[in-house]
Amino acid sequence: MQTRSIKAVSDQQGTDLREGRGMGLALAAELNGYPGPSHVLELTDGLDLTPAQRLRVQELFDTMKAEAVPVGVRLLSQEATLDEQFASRTLNEETLKKSVDEIALTQGALRAIHLKHHLLVRTILNGEQLTKYAQLRGYTADGSMPAHRHPH
Structure with a gap:
């Protein structure tokens, strides 16, 4: 962990934040x-999505990613500053309090983005x-979930 560019963020977490993944x-x-939305798109065939449903879920996924990426990048920047x-x-x-408070607000904003899109997907299915x-x-x-599985 000492060799990471941002000590508190793994390489995988950094990639996930830059790519808008839910983590x-x-x-x-x-x-x-x-x-x-990402899991629904992965399961399109098994869910028998209509073309309209698939399009709407894809739009939500694209919007979620467009919203999440800049917030994830901001979080990485804030973590780098703290480091x-x-x-x-x-x-x-x-x-210290100022830096941690800013990080917490950004983490909350990122979580809200992902939760909001889960909420919206449910209205489509x-x-x-x-x-x-x-x-x-x-x-x-x-x-x-069964104890041996994890959704992400």
């Missing part, structure tokens, strides 16, 4: 029956498709 930020939605502040020994309690989605994703009857 588990929307599990509250996903595991409560609100499918994510540099520690490395240069320029932090005090006030600047019918009840049968929602049930099929849960089955295809390997969820149990109560909507939770």
Whole structure:
């Protein structure tokens, strides 16, 4: 971890943030029956999406990514700044609080973007498709994931 360009962010996390991936930020939605646009697109055939549904989900995915990428890049920049502040020994309690508060706001904004799009996708699918989605994703009857699986 000491050799990372940003100590608190793995290479994979950095890539995910730059590419607008969810990284588990929307599990509250996903595991409560609100499918994510990327997974719905992956399961298009199994869900028997109509062309109109597929188009609408693709539009939501594209919008989600367009919103998430700049916020993810901002989060990386904020994490780099905090890392540099520690490395240069320029932090005090006030600047630390300011940096951490900014990061927390950005993390919240990023999570809200992903959750919002899960909420919107649910309005596109019918009840049968929602049930099929849960089955295809390997969820149990109560909507939770079996212990050996993780959605992302």
